[in-house]
Amino acid sequence: MSDANRRPTPGIADDGDEFHFCSTCAFSAACLESGYDKSLLRDLHVLVEHIGPFHEGEHIFREGDPFTAIAAVRSGTVKTYVTDHEGREHVQGFFLPGEVIGLNAISQARYPSNAVALDSVMLCRFSFPNIAALATRMPGLQQQLFKLLSLDIGKAALLSGNFSADERMAAFLITLSRRYAARGFSPNRFLLTMTRTDIANYLRLASETVSRVFRRFQDDGMIQVERREIELKDRKRLEKLAEDVLRST
Amino acid sequence: MSDANRRPTPGIADDGDEFHFCSTCAFSAACLESGYDKSLLRDLHVLVEHIGPFHEGEHIFREGDPFTAIAAVRSGTVKTYVTDHEGREHVQGFFLPGEVIGLNAISQARYPSNAVALDSVMLCRFSFPNIAALATRMPGLQQQLFKLLSLDIGKAALLSGNFSADERMAAFLITLSRRYAARGFSPNRFLLTMTRTDIANYLRLASETVSRVFRRFQDDGMIQVERREIELKDRKRLEKLAEDVLRST
DNA sequence: CTCGGGCCTTGATCTAGATCAGCTGGGTGG
DNA sequence: CCACCCAGCTGATCTAGATCAAGGCCCGAG
Numbered sequence: 001m002s003d004a005n006r007r008p009t010p011g012i013a014d015d016g017d018e019f020h021f022c023s024t025c026a027f028s029a030a031c032l033e034s035g036y037d038k039s040l041l042r043d044l045h046v047l048v049e050h051i052g053p054f055h056e057g058e059h060i061f062r063e064g065d066p067f068t069a070i071a072a073v074r075s076g077t078v079k080t081y082v083t084d085h086e087g088r089e090h091v092q093g094f095f096l097p098g099e100v101i102g103l104n105a106i107s108q109a110r111y112p113s114n115a116v117a118l119d120s121v122m123l124c125r126f127s128f129p130n131i132a133a134l135a136t137r138m139p140g141l142q143q144q145l146f147k148l149l150s151l152d153i154g155k156a157a158l159l160s161g162n163f164s165a166d167e168r169m170a171a172f173l174i175t176l177s178r179r180y181a182a183r184g185f186s187p188n189r190f191l192l193t194m195t196r197t198d199i200a201n202y203l204r205l206a207s208e209t210v211s212r213v214f215r216r217f218q219d220d221g222m223i224q225v226e227r228r229e230i231e232l233k234d235r236k237r238l239e240k241l242a243e244d245v246l247r248s249t
Numbered sequence: 250m251s252d253a254n255r256r257p258t259p260g261i262a263d264d265g266d267e268f269h270f271c272s273t274c275a276f277s278a279a280c281l282e283s284g285y286d287k288s289l290l291r292d293l294h295v296l297v298e299h300i301g302p303f304h305e306g307e308h309i310f311r312e313g314d315p316f317t318a319i320a321a322v323r324s325g326t327v328k329t330y331v332t333d334h335e336g337r338e339h340v341q342g343f344f345l346p347g348e349v350i351g352l353n354a355i356s357q358a359r360y361p362s363n364a365v366a367l368d369s370v371m372l373c374r375f376s377f378p379n380i381a382a383l384a385t386r387m388p389g390l391q392q393q394l395f396k397l398l399s400l401d402i403g404k405a406a407l408l409s410g411n412f413s414a415d416e417r418m419a420a421f422l423i424t425l426s427r428r429y430a431a432r433g434f435s436p437n438r439f440l441l442t443m444t445r446t447d448i449a450n451y452l453r454l455a456s457e458t459v460s461r462v463f464r465r466f467q468d469d470g471m472i473q474v475e476r477r478e479i480e481l482k483d484r485k486r487l488e489k490l491a492e493d494v495l496r497s498t
Numbered sequence: 499c500t501c502g503g504g505c506c507t508t509g510a511t512c513t514a515g516a517t518c519a520g521c522t523g524g525g526t527g528g
Numbered sequence: 529c530c531a532c533c534c535a536g537c538t539g540a541t542c543t544a545g546a547t548c549a550a551g552g553c554c555c556g557a558g
Binding site: 082084085086088090092103104105106107108112132133135136137139142143145146147148149150151152153154156157159160161162201204243244247 | 331333334335337339341352353354355356357361381382384385386388391392394395396397398399400401402403405406408409410411450453492493496
């Protein structure tokens, strides 16, 4: 069942007739535990495609591409962004293992943003028409899809509030930490897979401001940051700073 | 939902056995045109509850209330917002006739924000468990729900970008205009049902800034605004200003 | 009718964060 | 080994928009 040793064969999964749900796929757990009969699980399994690896800087989809599929990140980090006609990049989100990209494309049948790999990225790809059709027969799967979509609305609302640089940065670090923790990674020590500029474009700051906030947080003893490695040394205070931003989550 | 406010004629609508979809309900059109058989349409109809009116300042639900239902606005305007522990109000959205509130509550089973009527508001209330169950039998309805959810993700992303006061204000006016137009109201002359402060809290501005931007837009001949009445006099330029904000929509 | 209280506007000042400029240091290719 | 380059850091300055202050206007209550 470990997907670590699954080879990155593109196209349909390479394990013939067995069920091999990868542990990171957001759908697997929810559906497995619902106790569906084997033929439905097989249906779900068949419409999964394991794709990758995408290398740093490679695009998974681009703005305007026709929408066909959503994808769960198995490993690596994906950044979604749009570029406005003055060349400013607006980062919409970072997607860690277990998280699903492409959900905001459903309404227009086109991807409304670009998705790019920040490091080496493996994905589980689900044809959306197929998974939606299957969901009509698996209420648990439908429920899971509704939840994922609803969750993303909340995530976006987070960013949109009127908060200071410190508050937004603290919220960013805390959510990263929680998301890593949810996947079994260390909540207090992790790698920032994105550049300072990416963080800045996500938090609506200048990259210089990101640097300065990091430094100030470090001088205050809240974090220890060295290049891309970061350690949260005082979660209490970070959570306190972040609490207003995260309240609506 | 529904404080002490549920009106007489609670429950099933007052038109006996006929189907009487209200024209504003976001689901009706999509489902009607899909040509489902009569019994399914009846199911959909039965789980609708028409509630209201809510008067200006009355709450429809509050942050933390258990989530049971989504609701389509039939008339009036609903504002959703959260208050942080410094008392700052963060407006998350304004909902016009035809639009659906409560979608972001699915993932946590609680409403993550407050919803308040800005004027006299009538709603169609749909029990979420019931409509989700029905959706498994009506792919068109499921599709509609997915679309609505996905749309809201995009809407939230709009706000979260890094744009100037002018850009955000122009985008706000253009989207309002488009949404009114979609419901058959005049796209160029409409009423701002919210206060300047509400607009400010939505656009992450101070209310003084909202005033000043209105004045500047008016002096530039792009709009004519008098108290709550506004007329868009130069859509071209407004759309141009808004285009970067709206690109990802 | 007058009074009072929101809501809105306008002007003056202030500041968080942007922008500009210059520097550093690690990683990579030759 | 060096040379270059780009991510990141830091200091100096600038500015969009916040904040503070002062009226004005509409509207509802008495």
